[in-house]
Amino acid sequence: MTKSATSNVTPMMAQFLEIKAEHKDALLFYRMGDFYEMFFDDAVAAAEALDIALTKRGKHLGEDIPMCGVPVHSAEGYFLTLIRKGFRVAVCEQLEDPAEAKKRGSKSVVKRGVVRLVTPGTLTEDSLLNARRHNFLAAYVEVRDEGALAWTDISTGALHVAACPRVRLGPELARLAPQELLILEEDEGDYADLVTDLGVALTSLARSAFDSTSAEKRLAGLFNVGSLDAYGRFGRAELGALGAIVEYLEITQKGKLPLLRPPVKERAESVMQIDAATRRNLELTRSLSGGRDGSLIAAIxxxxxxxxxxxxxxxxxxxxxxxxxxxxxxxxxxxxxxxxxxxxxxxxxxxxxxxxxxxxxxxxxxxxxxxxxxxxxxxxxxxxxxxxxxxxxxxxxxxxxxxxxxxxxDTLLSLLEGALVADPPLLARDGGFIAPGYDADLDEARRLRDEGRGVIAAMQTDFAAQTGISSLKIKHNNVLGYFIETTATHAAKMLSEPLSQTFIHRQTTANAVRFTTVELSELETKILNAGGRALEIEKRLYSALKGEILDxxxxxxxxxxxxxxxxxxxxxxxxxxxENWCRPVVDDSRVFKVTAGRHPVVEIALRKQAGGPFIANDCAFAPGEGSSIWLLTGPNMAGKSTFLRQNALIALLAQIGSFVPAAQARVGLVSQLFSRVGASDDLARGRSTFMVEMVETAAILNQADDRAFVILDEIGRGTATYDGLSIAWATLEHLHDVNKCRALFATHYHEMTQLADKMPGVANATVAVKEWEGDVIFLHEVRKGAADRSYGVQVARLAGLPDAVVERARVVLDTLEKGEREGGKAHKALIDDLPLFSAVPQAATPAEKPSAALEKLQSVEPDELSAKAALDLIYELKELSEKS
Missing domain, CATH: 1.10.1420.10 (MutS, DNA mismatch repair protein; Chain A, domain 3)
Structure with missing residues (x-):
C-alpha cells in the first residue's frame, strides 16, 4: 500500500488494510478487545452469510466504512457457518497487551497479526467437527505421468499417501470424502467438476509447494530422520503431495504444525475398490437424501x-x-x-x-x-x-x-492425576485447573489471593505478641498501603531498641505512630500481585504438563x-x-454363497417401524463351476433392488472383518464393487437419466475384473424398448464373456431369460408373487427360474391409479399380448385398432345446430313484456321448439 493511500486513514485502519492485503482470499477477523471486527467488503459478505447487523465505522476515501463483528467467545460457531458457505477466515489476534502499546505513545496501535487461517480441511475444535467422522485434507499432483494422493486428518495426526492415476482420483476422493483438496494452480480448471460433484473445497497452490526435492527434505526434518526410507519408498509424485500438505499446514497454522504421524503408504490393491456412484447407490455412509440416517453406517x-x-x-x-x-x-x-x-x-x-x-x-x-x-x-x-x-x-x-x-x-497418568483438578475449566487463561498441593508457590499465591485478610490478621497477632502491645493494628490506605499502627503512648517503645531493628518508622500523626517491616512489605507485594502471579504459575505449569504429554x-x-x-x-x-448375524468364510476363491441373506438396513428399519419380518433369500455364484451371473426378473415392488443391494453389502461387511446378516455365508475376495441401481439425472451438466446410466454402465464394463462383484438394475429402461433391450443384452454378454465377474442383473426384459440357455454362466432367478382376485401379493422370495409376466398393471392399481385407467390398461395389455402371440402383421393390426395407438385421428364431433327457440328467448327483454305479450311469447317458443 502506498504512502499516499494510507495518509488519510487512522493508524488502526492502516494496520487493517496492510494485514488484509496479505490475505485477500479470506475474511479477516480483526481482534479488537472482546470482538472480532470485519470491515469493507469482508463486512458486507460476512453480515449476509452470518445474518448479523451491518453497521459502519468512520470513513475511507470519503465513504463510510462498512463494519460488522462477532464476540470472541462465540467465534467458533461463526467460523463453521462461514466455512460451510465456502469462505475462508484469517484470524488476526492482538499480539501484545494494550498497556504495552500505550508505553510507545497515546496513538500507538496494538501489534496484531494473523495467527491462523481457518479452512475446511484444517479444523480441530470439537465444536467445528463431527466427532464420529474424519476431517481430511488431501493433496493431488502428477509428476512425470505418475499421480499421487496424500491426505491427513490434522485433528488426529494421521498422514497417508498412495499412488493414484488420474482415472482413480474420483473413486479415491469418494472413499476419503476430504473436506479440502490441494492442487496445482494451473490445474484448477481440470478438477472443478469432480470436486463439485463430491462437495470438496478446492485450493490451488504454486508449483513450488509440490516440489518433490524440497518436500523430501522438509519431511525428513519434520520427523527428525536422515531419510524417509524407514517409512517406505516414496515416488516423486507421492513426495510432492505430502510436501504440499505440510507446506499448506505451515501457511494456515502460521508455523505451529499439528502433531503429524509418519506417513503411511497405502496400495490400491490392499482395499476393495468402490467408485463414487456405487457408494452413493449403496448408501454406505450417507443416504440418497444426503444425511446419515438411512445409511449402512447409521444402521450398524x-x-x-x-x-x-x-x-x-x-x-x-x-x-x-x-x-x-x-x-x-x-x-x-x-x-x-x-x-x-x-x-x-x-x-x-x-x-x-x-x-x-x-x-x-x-x-x-x-x-x-x-x-x-x-x-x-x-x-x-x-x-x-x-x-x-x-x-x-x-x-x-x-x-x-x-x-x-x-x-x-503410569508415570504420565500419575503426573496428570496429581496436577489437574477433577473438572478443569475450558480455557487455561481462566486458571483454577491445577490441583491444590501440586505446587507450593501456587498454593501460597492462591492463599494470599483468596485469604489475604486472614494472613494479615495472623501477622498482626504475631506482631502484637512480639511487641507486647495488644492494641497494635495492621491497617491499609491508598497512600501507604499496608502499615502497622500503635497509639502515641507506645511510640517510645517502638522507636527504641530492639524493636526499632524490626519495625521501620513510616509516619507520626497526632494520635498514632505508623511502622512497616520488611516482611509486611513483601507480603503486601505478594497480596497485590497474588491473582496475577497465580495465573502466571498456572500457565507455566500448563506448558510443562503439555510438554510431558507431547513427549x-x-x-x-x-x-x-x-x-x-x-x-x-x-x-x-x-x-x-x-441381529443374529453369522461369521462368513472369506477365502481366495471366486465363490459367493449366501444362505438366508438379509438387507441390514431394511431389516432393522422394518423392526423399528413394527413392520413384517424381512424375508431372507439365498444367493450363490461359483464361477468356473456353475453360474457367475444371476438374471433376475419379477415385478416392481417385489424386492429385486433390495436383493441386489443386500448381497453387495454382505460382501462389503465380510471384508471389513464383520459378521454378516445371513444364516451362512462364503465370500471369495471381492476386488471391486460396482452398483448401477436407481435412476437420477444430472441437469447441471445436461445429462439425462439414461445418459447417467450409460456413463456408469460404461465405467463398470471398462474396469471390472474377474474378482469384481457387480449389481445392475434395469439397464436400458430410459430409452426405446428395443434400444434398451439390445443394450441390456449386450451388457450382459460382455460381463459374462469379457469381464468374467460375479453379477446380479435385474431386468424387465423377459426376452433376456433366453440367455440362460445360451451362456453356461448365466442362471435365471425371479422374485415370486401371487395373484389373488386380480390383485398381486408380493412374497419377496427369490427363486430359480424366470418370471411369467411383469404384473405392472397390478402394481399400478396398488399405486392408486384411477380404476378406469387400470381397466383400460388391462384391455390394452390383453390386446398387445394376444397380438404378440399371433405376431407379424396381426400384431400391428391389433395395435392400430387401439384408439390409444391409432395413427389415424378420430373424426371431430360435428357442432350442434343452434336452437331457434333459444335464440328467440335470448332476444327477449322481460321487463318490457305485457301479460298478453308474455302469453303470446310462450306459444311462439313452444312452436319453435317443436320444429327443432
Missing amino acids: DRTVTAGGARLLERRLSGPSMNLDLIRARQDALAFCVEHAGLAAKLRDALRKTPDMDRALSRLAIDRAGPRDMAAIRGGLAQAAVISGMLSGYDAPEVISEGGEALVGH EADAINACAAALAEIDLSAALADLAAG
Whole structure:
C-alpha cells in the first residue's frame, strides 16, 4: 500500500488494510478487545452469510466504512457457518497487551497479526467437527505421468499417501470424502467438476509447494530422520503431495504444525475398490437424501467412542483385501461374542473414554485447554481399567496386540492425576485447573489471593505478641498501603531498641505512630500481585504438563488406536449377537454363497417401524463351476433392488472383518464393487437419466475384473424398448464373456431369460408373487427360474391409479399380448385398432345446430313484456321448439 493511500486513514485502519492485503482470499477477523471486527467488503459478505447487523465505522476515501463483528467467545460457531458457505477466515489476534502499546505513545496501535487461517480441511475444535467422522485434507499432483494422493486428518495426526492415476482420483476422493483438496494452480480448471460433484473445497497452490526435492527434505526434518526410507519408498509424485500438505499446514497454522504421524503408504490393491456412484447407490455412509440416517453406517454403528466410530467409517469406506487381516478381525469379533459378559463390561468402560486423538492434536498446535489434558488423563485411566479387564483372557491377536499399548503410562497418568483438578475449566487463561498441593508457590499465591485478610490478621497477632502491645493494628490506605499502627503512648517503645531493628518508622500523626517491616512489605507485594502471579504459575505449569504429554505422543496415539479397535470389535459383536448375524468364510476363491441373506438396513428399519419380518433369500455364484451371473426378473415392488443391494453389502461387511446378516455365508475376495441401481439425472451438466446410466454402465464394463462383484438394475429402461433391450443384452454378454465377474442383473426384459440357455454362466432367478382376485401379493422370495409376466398393471392399481385407467390398461395389455402371440402383421393390426395407438385421428364431433327457440328467448327483454305479450311469447317458443 502506498504512502499516499494510507495518509488519510487512522493508524488502526492502516494496520487493517496492510494485514488484509496479505490475505485477500479470506475474511479477516480483526481482534479488537472482546470482538472480532470485519470491515469493507469482508463486512458486507460476512453480515449476509452470518445474518448479523451491518453497521459502519468512520470513513475511507470519503465513504463510510462498512463494519460488522462477532464476540470472541462465540467465534467458533461463526467460523463453521462461514466455512460451510465456502469462505475462508484469517484470524488476526492482538499480539501484545494494550498497556504495552500505550508505553510507545497515546496513538500507538496494538501489534496484531494473523495467527491462523481457518479452512475446511484444517479444523480441530470439537465444536467445528463431527466427532464420529474424519476431517481430511488431501493433496493431488502428477509428476512425470505418475499421480499421487496424500491426505491427513490434522485433528488426529494421521498422514497417508498412495499412488493414484488420474482415472482413480474420483473413486479415491469418494472413499476419503476430504473436506479440502490441494492442487496445482494451473490445474484448477481440470478438477472443478469432480470436486463439485463430491462437495470438496478446492485450493490451488504454486508449483513450488509440490516440489518433490524440497518436500523430501522438509519431511525428513519434520520427523527428525536422515531419510524417509524407514517409512517406505516414496515416488516423486507421492513426495510432492505430502510436501504440499505440510507446506499448506505451515501457511494456515502460521508455523505451529499439528502433531503429524509418519506417513503411511497405502496400495490400491490392499482395499476393495468402490467408485463414487456405487457408494452413493449403496448408501454406505450417507443416504440418497444426503444425511446419515438411512445409511449402512447409521444402521450398524454401535461404537461407544469417537475413535471407534471413525475407525468403522474408515473400514466401511475401504474394505480390506488382506485375508489374514480380515480373519484376525473376525477372531476379535468372535472373542467378544463368545465372552459377552466381558464385552459388555468393556463397552461400559469405553463409554467413559474421551477422544485422546483430537485432544492431543489440539495440544500440539496450542489450540487446547485444560480439558484436553483432562481428556488424556481420563483416556489413560480407562485404558488401564480395560487392560485389567482383559488380563487372564487368551485374547486374539487384534485385541492382545492393542492391549500392550494400553499399559505403560503410569508415570504420565500419575503426573496428570496429581496436577489437574477433577473438572478443569475450558480455557487455561481462566486458571483454577491445577490441583491444590501440586505446587507450593501456587498454593501460597492462591492463599494470599483468596485469604489475604486472614494472613494479615495472623501477622498482626504475631506482631502484637512480639511487641507486647495488644492494641497494635495492621491497617491499609491508598497512600501507604499496608502499615502497622500503635497509639502515641507506645511510640517510645517502638522507636527504641530492639524493636526499632524490626519495625521501620513510616509516619507520626497526632494520635498514632505508623511502622512497616520488611516482611509486611513483601507480603503486601505478594497480596497485590497474588491473582496475577497465580495465573502466571498456572500457565507455566500448563506448558510443562503439555510438554510431558507431547513427549509421550506416540504412546498415547497407540493407546487411542487400541481403544478404538477394541471398541469396534465389541460393537460389531454386539450387533452380530443382537441381529443374529453369522461369521462368513472369506477365502481366495471366486465363490459367493449366501444362505438366508438379509438387507441390514431394511431389516432393522422394518423392526423399528413394527413392520413384517424381512424375508431372507439365498444367493450363490461359483464361477468356473456353475453360474457367475444371476438374471433376475419379477415385478416392481417385489424386492429385486433390495436383493441386489443386500448381497453387495454382505460382501462389503465380510471384508471389513464383520459378521454378516445371513444364516451362512462364503465370500471369495471381492476386488471391486460396482452398483448401477436407481435412476437420477444430472441437469447441471445436461445429462439425462439414461445418459447417467450409460456413463456408469460404461465405467463398470471398462474396469471390472474377474474378482469384481457387480449389481445392475434395469439397464436400458430410459430409452426405446428395443434400444434398451439390445443394450441390456449386450451388457450382459460382455460381463459374462469379457469381464468374467460375479453379477446380479435385474431386468424387465423377459426376452433376456433366453440367455440362460445360451451362456453356461448365466442362471435365471425371479422374485415370486401371487395373484389373488386380480390383485398381486408380493412374497419377496427369490427363486430359480424366470418370471411369467411383469404384473405392472397390478402394481399400478396398488399405486392408486384411477380404476378406469387400470381397466383400460388391462384391455390394452390383453390386446398387445394376444397380438404378440399371433405376431407379424396381426400384431400391428391389433395395435392400430387401439384408439390409444391409432395413427389415424378420430373424426371431430360435428357442432350442434343452434336452437331457434333459444335464440328467440335470448332476444327477449322481460321487463318490457305485457301479460298478453308474455302469453303470446310462450306459444311462439313452444312452436319453435317443436320444429327443432
